[in-house]
Amino acid sequence: PQTADAGLLHNLNPEQLAAVTLPAEHALILAGAGSGKTRVLTTRIAWLLQTGQVSPGGILAVTFTNKAAKEMMTRLGAMLPVNVRGMWIGTFHGLCNRFLRAHYKLANLPQAFQILDTQDQLSSIKRLYKQFGVDDERYPAKQTQWFIGGCKEDGLRPNAVVARDDETRKKVELYQLYEEQCQREGVVDFGELMLRSYELLQGNDPIREHYQRRFRHILIDEFQDTNKLQYAWIKMLAGTGAHSSVDGAFQPTGCVLAVGDDDQSIYAFRGARVGNMADFVREFGVQHQIKLEENYRSGSNILDSANALISHNSKRLGKNLRTAQGPGEPVRVFEASSDFLEANWMVDEMKQLVREDVERKEIAVLYRSNAQSRVIETSLFNAGMPYKVYGGLRFFERAEIKNALAYLRLLENPRDDTSFMRAVNFPPRGIGARSLEQLQDVARASGCALSDAVSALTGKAGANIGAFLAGIDVLREQTQGLSLRDIIAATLDHSGLITHYKADREGADRVENLEELVNAAESFVSIEGFGRDAVALPVDELGQALTQSPASQGLDLNQPVLDMPAPDADTGETLSPLAAFLTHAALEAGDNQAQAGQDAIQLMTVHASKGLEFDCVFITGMEEGLFPHENSMTDRDSLEEERRLMYVAITRARKRLYLSHSQTRMLHGQTRYNLKSRFFEELPEEALKWITPKQSGFGGHSSGGFGGGFGSGYASHSGATGAYPERARGQFGTDYSKYAAPVPPQRQEASGHSFKVGQKLFHAKFGEGKVTALEGSGDDARAQINFPRHGVKWLALSVAKLTPLP
Numbered sequence: 001p002q003t004a005d006a007g008l009l010h011n012l013n014p015e016q017l018a019a020v021t022l023p024a025e026h027a028l029i030l031a032g033a034g035s036g037k038t039r040v041l042t043t044r045i046a047w048l049l050q051t052g053q054v055s056p057g058g059i060l061a062v063t064f065t066n067k068a069a070k071e072m073m074t075r076l077g078a079m080l081p082v083n084v085r086g087m088w089i090g091t092f093h094g095l096c097n098r099f100l101r102a103h104y105k106l107a108n109l110p111q112a113f114q115i116l117d118t119q120d121q122l123s124s125i126k127r128l129y130k131q132f133g134v135d136d137e138r139y140p141a142k143q144t145q146w147f148i149g150g151c152k153e154d155g156l157r158p159n160a161v162v163a164r165d166d167e168t169r170k171k172v173e174l175y176q177l178y179e180e181q182c183q184r185e186g187v188v189d190f191g192e193l194m195l196r197s198y199e200l201l202q203g204n205d206p207i208r209e210h211y212q213r214r215f216r217h218i219l220i221d222e223f224q225d226t227n228k229l230q231y232a233w234i235k236m237l238a239g240t241g242a243h244s245s246v247d248g249a250f251q252p253t254g255c256v257l258a259v260g261d262d263d264q265s266i267y268a269f270r271g272a273r274v275g276n277m278a279d280f281v282r283e284f285g286v287q288h289q290i291k292l293e294e295n296y297r298s299g300s301n302i303l304d305s306a307n308a309l310i311s312h313n314s315k316r317l318g319k320n321l322r323t324a325q326g327p328g329e330p331v332r333v334f335e336a337s338s339d340f341l342e343a344n345w346m347v348d349e350m351k352q353l354v355r356e357d358v359e360r361k362e363i364a365v366l367y368r369s370n371a372q373s374r375v376i377e378t379s380l381f382n383a384g385m386p387y388k389v390y391g392g393l394r395f396f397e398r399a400e401i402k403n404a405l406a407y408l409r410l411l412e413n414p415r416d417d418t419s420f421m422r423a424v425n426f427p428p429r430g431i432g433a434r435s436l437e438q439l440q441d442v443a444r445a446s447g448c449a450l451s452d453a454v455s456a457l458t459g460k461a462g463a464n465i466g467a468f469l470a471g472i473d474v475l476r477e478q479t480q481g482l483s484l485r486d487i488i489a490a491t492l493d494h495s496g497l498i499t500h501y502k503a504d505r506e507g508a509d510r511v512e513n514l515e516e517l518v519n520a521a522e523s524f525v526s527i528e529g530f531g532r533d534a535v536a537l538p539v540d541e542l543g544q545a546l547t548q549s550p551a552s553q554g555l556d557l558n559q560p561v562l563d564m565p566a567p568d569a570d571t572g573e574t575l576s577p578l579a580a581f582l583t584h585a586a587l588e589a590g591d592n593q594a595q596a597g598q599d600a601i602q603l604m605t606v607h608a609s610k611g612l613e614f615d616c617v618f619i620t621g622m623e624e625g626l627f628p629h630e631n632s633m634t635d636r637d638s639l640e641e642e643r644r645l646m647y648v649a650i651t652r653a654r655k656r657l658y659l660s661h662s663q664t665r666m667l668h669g670q671t672r673y674n675l676k677s678r679f680f681e682e683l684p685e686e687a688l689k690w691i692t693p694k695q696s697g698f699g700g701h702s703s704g705g706f707g708g709g710f711g712s713g714y715a716s717h718s719g720a721t722g723a724y725p726e727r728a729r730g731q732f733g734t735d736y737s738k739y740a741a742p743v744p745p746q747r748q749e750a751s752g753h754s755f756k757v758g759q760k761l762f763h764a765k766f767g768e769g770k771v772t773a774l775e776g777s778g779d780d781a782r783a784q785i786n787f788p789r790h791g792v793k794w795l796a797l798s799v800a801k802l803t804p805l806p
């Protein structure tokens, strides 16, 4: 049965082919970037299906983003005539959501439970703080949020946390209160999605066995970034370890294919454990470990750069990566004098690329921190260049969208206190903070939801809030039976949000986004197949029926399974399209926004770029303190993670890679003077092409001038590296000198003093300061000096009276 259509396999090299056609056993593919790991994973699914070894319902595949999941389904749909919806392909969160929706009763959740994103979670915690008078200074809400997330990742409920000190005890208490609040409101956070589905599998033998039997093949991409709980979840589903067999009669047969690259592990800060790879090999008794060594993505200049860089890390499993593509273009390096000029240069370069017929969506700008995108966006906007920002404030996370979603969520569930608080007085309708506090007091005293407490409120406060709720009730009535699109339109209308933003001079974008929400609903309908196309499999029955007779209930694996679970067996109630849409909004928030089809420049953080590829990539802000990030420069492990991030960034490029840094940068309202990133020193000189002249020795790390009140100073130049070429021209004949900074010579002799960068000094008017740059010579010599009290000044050394300080 294992002969497949050659078309499926002919595009694979021998190692890839071996991986795709592995026998049904646990296996690990450990391979570098661009070696075809994701392609192998997708093709293996297709091969398993085509050779009849498994039906779509027997596949569970975990991808890193929703976008990747969709892409995988699209590819599979193109390769095979199968119903891709029958396969469980998605992110961990998406899959757990699907699982909990199917078994909401057993999971002790309301059918239409809503998902709290990170922001919602924080405001939910802050609400608790208010209610219980918790001091936010002493126990910052963000830390509590972090603590709760960490506990959940470790699979720990409040009663299982061992608290050795008062602070931890307090946090555990808050964790407990938070859980009660979420349960009361019928909401779950991201960590809860994972933990609750894990606990359900763990505690319910028939359910667990059912899924263990069902998922014959479990495939996980980006395995290096799984956390402890995710690993345990996989283990549980595969039936390895403690839950392998209930009574010895049933042996689970799920095969796990884990695919990853230790060099691309970049989520340690979020609990990812690269050690899961070694654990996997040991605990699953993995016999097949496959290495893929040919990179199909980039030329050798790009690849050599990536390899050279990552070789500076000590903790590596060790892999090789080569390319058959020849050198390709050199890696271009650009130095600007300000972030603004860096962005302008980039946009000019992009225009040229577009003139050369590069598609805009094949051009990506990567940065280490979200805050960097603003200046780039401004330049792109001014140039009229369409662009799209991934990450950062994503569509579904924007304030106006969240405001609208709050109304929609209240339609679904009036007990959702987070949404209640968000919507009740926005747009303003004269409900004061005092009234709301009163309401919260009542709700707390009687342990009910805010909306249930309103009737106990007297006077004007009660009347106003009562009117708000009555309005929501009427809206709920009126929108019964309407299409999703019409429900959203009616809700926007009712909420007054559009009118509110229209009255705001700067609200035009927000109005547009709200209108986009209606469009999002429309495309959601067609993608998710609500309405006519919806085929609902009685998924919930599985749990119910299996509990009674495990053996008799087989599942027809060829039947399509939709994300929309079946009607409730008792009441016939189904999840409404609105509830499904709201779930989608919460889960999708992490991914890309609307306008998927548009040909636009792609902006994203390096973290968000994992797994993607583009013809042309710009990595910007290659500066000490930025990349590597300032929080990561002091200890070796964090620095290695930064280097892996850089490795991810470099390996996204197919044809052309640009690295740029700037001497000054406005960040968080301050001008910073950054040294060139140390990563430049780790790249092979032969692979690079310096668009602006290379400053040798620039960026030495001995100066140690970081983190001081001055930001970081320039390192001194070692030797005069030659004059700046009068008109430096790039390969397009661009005059680059307009973006770049003049080259400061190493030392200045002036006023009888010899100054160098980093020198502290005193000025009669501006007080103490520190030299951050030098320029010119003789009478023209000038120094850029950062005076903490007066800001940055350029002073002529022949005039200014400066006293050097030790």
Ligand code: ATP
Pocket (backbone or CB within 6 Å): 011, 012, 013, 016, 031, 032, 033, 034, 035, 036, 037, 038, 039, 040, 261, 264, 295, 296, 297, 610, 611, 612, 613, 651
């Ligand atoms: P990453 O580590 O970045 O996730 P990856 O190992 O998953 O990378 P893929 O994205 O699967 O790599 O593949 C990289 C590129 O190489 C893709 O464009 C893919 O189509 C192409 N590719 C993979 N294998 C082959 C092959 N045998 N022949 C031609 N192209 C291939």
Ligand code: MG
Pocket (backbone or CB within 6 Å): 037, 038, 039, 221, 611
């Ligand atoms: Mg991949």
